[in-house]
Amino acid sequence: MRFPPGIPFLSPAAAGGADTATFLALALALALVIALAKLGGYLSVRLRQPAVLGELLAGLILGPSVLYFLQWAPFAPYGELLQVEIQHFAEIGVLLLMFIAGLELHLSDLVKSGKVAAFAGVIGILLPMLLGAGTMALFGYPMYKAIFVGLILSATSVSISAQTLMELGRLRSRVGLGLLGSAVLDDVMVILGISIFFAVFESGGGNLVDILVLVGRMAGFLILAVGVGLVVLPRLASRIEKLPISRGLLAFVFVAILLYSWAAEAIGHMAPITGAFVAGLVLARSPLKHKIEEQVSAAAYGLFVPVFFVSVGLAADARLLDSSIVLILAVLTVGAAVGKVAGCGLGGYWGGLNRRQALQLGIGMMSRGEVGLIIANQGISSGIIAPQMFAVVVGIVILTTLATPVFLRLSFREEAQAEVTAT
Helix, strand or coil: CCCCCCCCCCCCHHHHHHHHHHHHHHHHHHHHHHHHHHHHHHHHHHHHHHHHHHHHHHHHHHHCCCHHHHHHHCHHHHHHHHHHHHHHHHHHHHHHHHHHHCCCCCCHHHHHHHHHHHHHHHHHHHHHHHHEEEHHHHCCCHHEEEEEEEEHCCCCCCHHHHHHHHHHHHCCHHHHHHHHHHHHHEEEHHHHHHHHHHCCCCCCCCCCHHHHHHHHHHHHHHHHHHHHHHHHHHHHHHHHHHHHCEEEEEEHHHHHHHHHHHHHHCEEEEEEEHHHHHHHHHHCCCCCHHHHHHHHHHHHHHHHHHHHHHHHHHHHHHHHHCCCHHHHHHHHHHHHHHHHHHHHHHHHCCCCCCCCHHHHHHHHCCCHHHHHHHCCCCCCHCCCCHHHHHHHHHHHHHHHHHHHHHHHHHHCCCHHHHHHHHH
């Protein structure tokens, strides 16, 4: 487990101080975090924004940017310990998020969207990555850090776009299916890309032979995990579901997520989130998929995921944004938006969409969200990006998430008006 900068490993004396008072402080902190995260999510949904935006803003308010609640009297004596424990909850939330992402992938949508998804997905990843890495290199950042920021900008979140398209009655259109298919490819490629980055980064770059060995280990893990998983996990899930064990299926799924996450790093030298993602992919083939999703989502979104989004706010300090960092935020936000709109739009056009449809697809892929935050969280935990850069990433997520539904609705306005006129 990687700890964020500034959080020291606990000494035996500090660990021994985790007494009843510490536990009560943790209980109170978690109660406050979950309650305010859900309140923020509710208010966000009422404003026709995704719940994740409200949860993220709640974390920013609780964090050092505004209130920094861990310095309040009930928590101050245990601040460092509470930060570590909250981070542990957040790490589990990350794994559950990635598992659910794998579980919810509809590969049939990727097949239906065909060339549109393939071109838009690939170009929509490469262009933002190049723009992000190039921007950071111009600002004097080392190349490996610049590439990492580029990878963050490559990730997309189509939940708000899918919601907007559903409201417009366009989700099953060519644009909607292209959006879903591109998102599938985007998720897979970004997760693999970040795993390759960490494998190379943690090996110190290495020579060509070392890199080929790392790629071989990764390929071996993926083949083993998917091959064994497809054959074994769905069958085991069905058998365990029939046993007289309280919540046996949920327990089995948690074991699978944790083992796959451990094996991803221990065997494949990949990020643990990749293991959780693969576990979701293979269990998506189980006839119990919907039951698994329901039970895991209850645990994830009821406890661990809200803690993760608040932990993002605790790690982001807006007070660190001086004039130079604000300039980077502005340039990267423009690059993030243009990269997705142009990259996915161009790919969609080459895939067979007309110009308006291609523009709509590009706008729909503009929003950043959970995956970008997860990657950034891995970056700050590994010391690849500084707290100032982390705050920039959070700002990009907020700004692109707010902008996407507005521009997406505008892009469909003429079609909607034409339909009203025709009727």
